[in-house]
Amino acid sequence: MAGFITLLDVSIVNVALPAIRDGLGASAGAIQWVVAGYALSFGLLLVPAGRVGDARGRRLLFMTGLALFAVASALCGLAQSPAWLVAARFGQGLAGGIVTPQVSALIQQLFRGAERGRAFGMFSAVIGVSTAVGPVLGGGIITLFGAEHGWRWIFFVNLPVCLVALVLARRLLPGPEDVARPCARDLDPLGVVLLGAGVGLLLLPLVQERQWPGAAKWLLVPLAAAVLVLFVHWERRHVRRAQPLIDLRLFRLRSYTLGSLLMLAYFAGFTSIFFVFTLYLQSGLGYSALMAGLAVTPFALGSALASVVSGRLVARYGRALVVGALVVVALGLSLVVVAVAFVPGRGVGWAVAGPLLMAGLGGGSVIAPNQTLTLAAVPPAQGGSAAGVLQTGQRIGSAAGIAATGSVFFSRLSATGDDWASAFRFSLGVSVAFVLAALLVALADLRTRRQDAQTPTDGRSRRGELDRSVRDE
Structure with a gap:
């Protein structure tokens, strides 16, 4: 519940x-x-x-x-x-x-x-x-x-x-049993504040792009970068004394680093689709809220169906399953753009149902398999922290994707004089770009895994080195 x-x-x-x-x-x-x-x-x-x-x-x-x-x-x-x-x-x-x-x-x-x-x-x-x-x-x-x-x-x-x-x-x-009570240092409150401030500063100029005229707002981007650099520096120091918010040693594992980047890019792409799509359907085409909800359901149904099946296939196909799924997502979203261009008006809901179902089937084969593959090489001692970091990246990716896609959507809408279809197509192009970025990361990880399979000693030595560093700490 x-x-x-x-x-x-x-x-x-x-x-x-x-x-x-x-x-x-x-x-x-x-x-x-x-x-x-x-x-x-x-x-x-x-x-x-x-x-x-x-x-x-x-x-x-x-x-x-x-x-x-x-x-x-x-x-x-x-x-x-x-x-x-x-x-x-x-x-x-x-x-x-x-x-x-x-x-x-x-x-x-x-x-x-x-x-x-x-x-x-x-x-x-x-x-x-x-x-x-x-x-x-x-x-x-x-x-x-x-x-x-x-x-x-x-x-x-x-x-x-x-x-x-x-x-x-x-x-x-x-209920609670015999549990320790961590002090504030163990919870890394400064790390939470620095990460939140850095990401917030990065999103502000995107979200407020139309509300804040002039170019001065983009000065927040280098300021955000400086805050995030400070966050990384703090986490490296904090790990010597207590458990950090994000254990940066995890990123010594290439598979974990690439899997985390993949999730960040994918969530930036797929969560932003529905934000602009429902605005287009309701404000641009006059759909009721219920009809707009039904129009986006094919993606969710396809995703739910594929997520059940993909969990059984990941052990057999590995990262290749995720690569193929991302190709299907990108193709499905591209077909949505084509459908909107060729089927204007209120019939667009039916026109995009097939492409959205296709994109959903691909999307359902991305999240769970990627999490399984990304966490597979992580030492058990860091499993909880690694999963938490992965989920944090997903949520930050969602926020960044909505900010970027929404900025393009509303800017295009203003520039074209309320051409909702054009605004939706351009903003959906941003979502497709995020998915393609995730695909490039998945291909890089697939290549890395195949190289490691040819030289297994190297892969074991890297994991062993990380295990030793964890035990030493």
Whole structure:
């Protein structure tokens, strides 16, 4: 329930964006922050929240995060201004970042052997269902409660789910045993602040591109780079005294580095598609929220179906499976661009259904297989940290992709005099570029793995060197 509701809020909001814009008089930048802010703040707390849950009890963190998520959802639904809603979405993302690591950790704690595999399989199915149901559920809620206030109920619907989950968590989840209590230094609060500030400064000029005239805003980009360099320097120092937010030694493994970059680029590409697509369908073509939700469902259904099958194929085909899947995603999205160009008007929803299904089938064979391959060479002692870093990169990639794609979409819309189809095609081209970047990374990793297979001693020595460094620390 908790995993479903936190991930549902990634996809359910997209179909409500036009209603939010009209209801609150929100600017293009505020609309982008409603989506990107949730993804960014969600990612920042994944690693430290997982560490606190391990140390102070996962049930406590699970229930705390769920209660905060309910409060933030209520604040979102009660928002009276764009700034209020954006701030509440940031809070909602932080709460989701507290809950999510406890879900995976509790599955590992409560299940063993084949049962654990089935439990993680169920959780993967929940992820797929939440992605598929989100747009349709959001459209249905807005249709039921009306365009003026219906968007508020997509947040209020979280409250009963959170309440039931809290009661069940108190009764069913194991309480804390003998656990250590980490000090603030062990949680690396400065690392969290530096990473959040660096990424936030990088996104600001993209999101506010139309709202802030002139070129001065781009000075924030080198400032962001300086903050991120400071973050890297701090993490290298902090690892000598305590557990850092991101253990940079992980990136000595080429497979982990390339897999992380692949996820960053892929999430920047595929999560930004629905942000601009629902705006195009509703504001540009006059689709209802429900019809817009149904139009994007083929991608989610294809992704959910392929994610179940791809987990059984990754052991056989390895990185080649991910390469082929990314080719299918890029081809499917390119066909969407062609469909929009040749089928203007309200018939575009039917025209893009096949290409979106194709892209979804490819997308479902990217995420889980890549995570399996990326973490395979990581020493067990660093498995939790490595998975947390990987998920953090996914959320930052989502925020960056939404910022970049939205910037192109609204700039093109302004330049062409409300040519929604042209704006959508150009912004979708940005998404395709991110997917192609992920494909290049996947090809580089495939080549590296084949070279290592020809010289296995080198691969073992690299992993052995990392293992030794971990033991020494």
